[in-house]
Amino acid sequence: MTNVTLWGLGAMGSGIAKLLRQRNIGISSVWEQDQTKIGRNLGEILQDGKGAGHTVQEASEVFDAPFGILIVATGSTVPEVFPLIRAGIKGRQHVITIAEEMSYPWAQHPKLAEIIDQEAKANGVVVLGTGINPGFILDSLVGFLTTPCMRVEHVFARRVNDLAPFGPTVLRTQGVGSSPAQFEQGLHDGSIVGHIGFTESIHIIGKMLGWTVDRIEQTRQPIISKTARETPYISIEPGQVCGCNHQAKGYVNGQCVISLEHPQQICPEAEGIDTGDTIEITGTPAIKMNIKPEVPGGVGTIATAVNVIPKVLEAKPGLRTMADIVLPSCWGTL
Amino acid sequence: MTNVTLWGLGAMGSGIAKLLRQRNIGISSVWEQDQTKIGRNLGEILQDGKGAGHTVQEASEVFDAPFGILIVATGSTVPEVFPLIRAGIKGRQHVITIAEEMSYPWAQHPKLAEIIDQEAKANGVVVLGTGINPGFILDSLVGFLTTPCMRVEHVFARRVNDLAPFGPTVLRTQGVGSSPAQFEQGLHDGSIVGHIGFTESIHIIGKMLGWTVDRIEQTRQPIISKTARETPYISIEPGQVCGCNHQAKGYVNGQCVISLEHPQQICPEAEGIDTGDTIEITGTPAIKMNIKPEVPGGVGTIATAVNVIPKVLEAKPGLRTMADIVLPSCWGTL
Numbered sequence: 001m002t003n004v005t006l007w008g009l010g011a012m013g014s015g016i017a018k019l020l021r022q023r024n025i026g027i028s029s030v031w032e033q034d035q036t037k038i039g040r041n042l043g044e045i046l047q048d049g050k051g052a053g054h055t056v057q058e059a060s061e062v063f064d065a066p067f068g069i070l071i072v073a074t075g076s077t078v079p080e081v082f083p084l085i086r087a088g089i090k091g092r093q094h095v096i097t098i099a100e101e102m103s104y105p106w107a108q109h110p111k112l113a114e115i116i117d118q119e120a121k122a123n124g125v126v127v128l129g130t131g132i133n134p135g136f137i138l139d140s141l142v143g144f145l146t147t148p149c150m151r152v153e154h155v156f157a158r159r160v161n162d163l164a165p166f167g168p169t170v171l172r173t174q175g176v177g178s179s180p181a182q183f184e185q186g187l188h189d190g191s192i193v194g195h196i197g198f199t200e201s202i203h204i205i206g207k208m209l210g211w212t213v214d215r216i217e218q219t220r221q222p223i224i225s226k227t228a229r230e231t232p233y234i235s236i237e238p239g240q241v242c243g244c245n246h247q248a249k250g251y252v253n254g255q256c257v258i259s260l261e262h263p264q265q266i267c268p269e270a271e272g273i274d275t276g277d278t279i280e281i282t283g284t285p286a287i288k289m290n291i292k293p294e295v296p297g298g299v300g301t302i303a304t305a306v307n308v309i310p311k312v313l314e315a316k317p318g319l320r321t322m323a324d325i326v327l328p329s330c331w332g333t334l
Numbered sequence: 335m336t337n338v339t340l341w342g343l344g345a346m347g348s349g350i351a352k353l354l355r356q357r358n359i360g361i362s363s364v365w366e367q368d369q370t371k372i373g374r375n376l377g378e379i380l381q382d383g384k385g386a387g388h389t390v391q392e393a394s395e396v397f398d399a400p401f402g403i404l405i406v407a408t409g410s411t412v413p414e415v416f417p418l419i420r421a422g423i424k425g426r427q428h429v430i431t432i433a434e435e436m437s438y439p440w441a442q443h444p445k446l447a448e449i450i451d452q453e454a455k456a457n458g459v460v461v462l463g464t465g466i467n468p469g470f471i472l473d474s475l476v477g478f479l480t481t482p483c484m485r486v487e488h489v490f491a492r493r494v495n496d497l498a499p500f501g502p503t504v505l506r507t508q509g510v511g512s513s514p515a516q517f518e519q520g521l522h523d524g525s526i527v528g529h530i531g532f533t534e535s536i537h538i539i540g541k542m543l544g545w546t547v548d549r550i551e552q553t554r555q556p557i558i559s560k561t562a563r564e565t566p567y568i569s570i571e572p573g574q575v576c577g578c579n580h581q582a583k584g585y586v587n588g589q590c591v592i593s594l595e596h597p598q599q600i601c602p603e604a605e606g607i608d609t610g611d612t613i614e615i616t617g618t619p620a621i622k623m624n625i626k627p628e629v630p631g632g633v634g635t636i637a638t639a640v641n642v643i644p645k646v647l648e649a650k651p652g653l654r655t656m657a658d659i660v661l662p663s664c665w666g667t668l
Contacts, residue, residue, distance in 0.1 A: 147642075
């Protein structure tokens with residue numbers, strides 16, 4: 001179909017590389033900053049029984065496969081991935097990235113978004129940010145589900161997941177294991193951030209429904225455990241923080257029309273909480289959707305990044321969102 | 335945005351006309367075959383308090399609004415709407431139709447589909463069949479939900495609805511009120527048909543997932559009531575047929591990979607059956623989705639036909655399906 005250049009071989013990048021190889025998509029080069037990976041071949045790193053593959057190269061700004069796909073699987077913010085995206089565009093590569101803020105980069109970095117859009121158009125390539133969330137559950141799926149509605153007054157979506165599989169970095173940014181006072185301090189100093197992507201998801205929904213969102217409010221509350229909870233990475237006692245209940249609201253003309261919730265904690269089953277994805281549309285008709293358990297985040301992000309490839313190849317050049325591409329789906333299996 | 339020409343003012347066509355007027359979309363002409371409607375103005379027929387509107391004209395093959403939209407809200411089969419679609423194309427109008435078979439017309443009428451596709455391309459217009467089902471619940475929503483999947487092995491979808499609001503024609507084609515023997519006879523002589531659209535939905539899913547479906551099997555079983563059930567249009571006794579359990583399976587290389595079920599009956603609550611839409615994807619990851627109650631069919635079809643308008647206007651000329659357009663959504667509200 002096309003050749004892929006991959007930037008980043010962390011948990012997500014490695015998963016993307018494996019899925020591409022399962023589907024026999026050529027990987028024309030792999031770039032990393034991690035010195036322990038540079039110089040080794042892809043098959044040795046992935047251990048996926050799919051042959052040697054290319055040698056992992058040191059981070060570079062040289063791309064040499066015009067109109068192939070560059071997948072950027074590093075970073076969460078627009079400024080972090082901006083130089084990589086630009087280098088891809090200059091090499092006339094379409095760019096797919098899982099950096100959360102790139103799902104709707106106009107929201108927080110309008111100037112950088114404008115540069116990306118102009119350069120992508122000038123080079124005839126498409127740039128798309130995607131992933132499970134932002135990108136799918138709390139935005140494009142919400143928008144698509146309104147297709148059979150005559151009128152929508154409000155949308156609510158909640159994603160309840162389990163942080164138990166995650167390592168120390170994620171647990172720290174969610175405040176897991178802190179005391180309530182430490183949690184407040186962490187919010188204050190920026191070490192506890194909760195979910196990255198609410199602003200972007202709200203703007204994607206707004207764009208799909210034709211709503212001009214003029215204000216977004218976010219709250220982050222500690223989830224204080226009543227029970228002892230334990231994962232391979234952490235043990236917490238009753239009274240400690242087991243996660244962060246992050247919520248966001250989008251307003252149009254002073255009225256809250258979009259409510260998103262993403263409480264993330266370890267072992268929610270310890271207090272009888274089911275994981276799942278919920279969407280409730282208030283309108284004509286009202287629609288109540290549940291996915292139980294939730295679509296898993298890691299696998300979902302890896303798959304989404306690969307599954308959008310054919311739709312990126314046929315999209316109009318420029319900076320695009322999940323709301324701008326032809327209905328994607330899984331492909332290439334059976 | 336654009337002007338709409340509307341063909342057909344039955345339950346669906348009238349609903350579409352009302353929704354267009356609510357959204358201030360110009361209706362440039364309305365065509366009907368029903369002599370009781372011809373010559374009256376739209377506002378008088380719709381009673382929607384939105385002014386007089388155009389006078390309903392007698393069925394015609396003359397269309398005079400190039401690059402507007404023609405909405406065809408009559409008929410279920412491709413041959414029924416084929417002349418109307420062709421007339422629209424000749425008048426250089428994009429065509430949206432809710433005729434069920436048009437959601438994937440290649441399935442049962444490949445030659446007519448080919449003619450429509452060629453003529454649409456030659457005239458630079460788009461033709462799209464849509465609706466709640468086929469068009470959304472049992473096909474494009476199923477495909478979109480696989481976006482976060484690395485691999486899909488099987489998809490199952492079930493739509494359980496209530497026929498109680500429907501009138502005599504629908505009840506008859508579902509066998510409601512017949513005896514089990516009459517139901518068998520009705521299947522045999524074609525007077526009982528069940529759901530129209532399974533073949534099309536299976537092909538839409540197959541197209542989205544990249545599966546070449548080589549065989550489709552359908553079964554229609556009478557739902558025999560254990561209780562008395564009553565609607566404004568019919569009363570049935572225990573032992574009589576209260577609906578039709580219509581199922582379809584799609585095969586690839588002899589293996590069933592798509593299973594769709596659409597049991598339609600009056601008053602399912604009489605025997606404790608909840609209405610709802612269910613999708614179960616077997617794959618990596620598995621995804622289980624429920625919408626309770628089901629998205630209502632009439633409202634859903636009306637809204638979907640109107641909501642796809644902006645996506646039709648930006649699609650590539652030719653005969654298209656819901657799997658070929660940019661992610662649709664409700665718009666124009668608040």
